[in-house]
Amino acid sequence: MLKRFMLAVVASAQIETLHILVPTANEPLYRYVRDLAEAHPKVKTVGLSFTAESLRGNVFALWRMIRATAATLRTLRLDKLLIAQGTIVSGLAGLFAARDARTRSVSYLPLVDDAPINPGSAGKIKWLVKRVLYRMPDEYVTLNDHLRDRLNGLAPNARAMVLENYVDDRFSRSMLTKQAARAALGLPDDGTTIIAHIGRLNFQQKRQDFLMQTIERHADAFARTLVLIIGEGPDATRLQDMIDASPTLSACVRIVGPQEDVLPWIVASDTLVLPSAYEGVPLVMIESVLAERPIVVSRVSGLDSYLPDALLFPADDHGAFVERIFAARTFPLAALTGEFRRRFSREVFDAQAQSVVLHACGTRNGGAQAVPQHSDVLAKSK
Template sequence: MRKHPSPDPSPAGSGSGSSFTVLHLVQPVDGGVARVVADLARAQTAAGLRVLVGCPRGGQLADAARDAGAEVHTWRAGRSPGPGLPAEVLGAARLIGRLRPDLLHAHSAKAGLAGRLAVRGSLPTVFQPHAWSFDAVSGTTAALALRWERVGARWADRVLCVSEAERRAGESEGITARWAVIRNGVDLTRFRPARGGDGGRAEARTALRLPDGGPLAVCIGRLCPQKGQDVLLRAWPEVLGTVPGARLALVGDGPDAERLRRTAPPGVHFAGAAADIRPWLRAADLVVLPSRWEGMALAPLEAMACGRPVLVSDVSGARESLPSGQGRLCLVPPEDPTALAKALGRLLAEPRLLTELGEQAQQHARTEFDVRRTTDAVTGLYHELLGRPRPLNQERISR
């Protein structure tokens, strides 16, 4: 580990002992990244850390982080790189200088860019890509993003990936880093089947005012190119040819909402953003996420924890998410509407198979993706980087 200046023991810092101050610098402020940061803030606050979150206004994160016990500070930053980058870096540097955290945890491409440029190795730094920036763009922009990630890795004490596949993707692109892999997790006290023999399906459909009918596929995610809803809509007419009564609901909002509405086949339900996605997960017979890229998507983990089978594109983290043996049924190539349609048709036509897959998925999620294990491992990583002993209760949980 690189040597850093000792933490300032003044009140703005954390002083000595096992408690310390971590600053989560975050952009974007919605979707899975926001849920991950809120889960970390909740667990770390409970563990006695002083947790700060620097993020733009708007989105889900600020309120969720406050509810989790974090101090929230405004950091003005757009979602994508642009001419405002120097001001964003300066804003991050000023925020860090004022708050004087012991450790910086930068989440996603923009915060990873601005945070590492602001600190440049002067403070223990964890960078968590939440999917690689160069996968989200193409051409010259992708080349520049990759070049930056290769250079910027020198200013991260750990590059924290959420799947082995995400780490391998970085290595294969020539990123030399001090790697850590800690898989995403979900709150199993919140994401679980509702009572009833059908796992709450009938009750959820009544609450959502969904009409009775054939099997329901639900896609949950930001309406944007990454999540691949356009691929799903291209596949759906073929699905209806196989399972005429099948229904599809898209849950979420985003920049592609209007375009997707214009191109959607008849009968697709656009639910908009949902403050609580659990009713939609429980209403579904199958949850589908045809992403173009991911690190390890949260929505499939949450669906499995609710006892619902998932169909996902074979991107980073997908194979590691699924129960053993489900890959042949529940993985499809990304950006392949024909393969997606065939897989959807095969699954939606077999309710008994869906039930069996859902039971396997629930057990798998409860065994492998408890968020307490995730948050404990991240906090343990902080202790390692700061050279501080882990509290005994964390050591017990990790075992």
């Protein structure tokens, strides 16, 4: 989404110069930004010598990079600095540098923390620190009204704006059929129900382990089913070990690994699943509906504002999860698909992206406002 955001901002005639600060260590992103600068004279690339990950746990390195980045910001004399953050604790160097350089900061934040339930002393301290961090940006850009409302509670003095995701038109215009997709991918087309989970292999967020537990508890329901796990991540080995240790899982679960193009896998599936513990706005949810494939999602993070009850289940209810998975195959998707095509179009995204960047800049003390002509993106690395 960060790349799409960049393209939308570049297309704005009202932006005179776009400085993009990007870690040189993130080679794919740095190369993308450099190519963007070659194609558009208004784009200027500024290489950063650090990533969020390289500074984690190293207070002295973080302090040095804050000072260095602040010096860069003073030289550039920006109207606004947009900081792409996965969570409020990533991209800290950008937040503190903006404060040091007195540059107006905007956090592009897809995930917002919940207050911990029954935390210990360490948990309470960590939450207090996060509460302070949430009050640092002058503005926020987030993904939906639910997240905006939570940010308004955590940072009441910061303006929070919504920029919904944009999904490539090909997901709603593909002529690929289920039969052709299965043939191309070497999947059975003999009446076997195919269920797919697409996402990072991370038990804490995506809960592939919950999906495995569900299959084992309801083995009969999955007797003529193939469950595809598509993606990579830190829990790949743990997931494979779970499957290898269970005859039930070994019989019906296949780890496919990361795929450059997930569209054929979506089309080949009868139902997709996303039993996450928390989410921003998952792209696979939008992509599935655009491709006219049902996706069953845990009722978390305001996702009930996107999907009907028939495609949602209580996050810890294995039985309801199974029921929704196998009932979803007959759910009528036409109306929901039409709504998503309008809501997540490129035209809507570009207009929203330009609006949030060009929003009038004011001083911290509420002084005179002016429409900015410069904008910057500080890109976090993965």
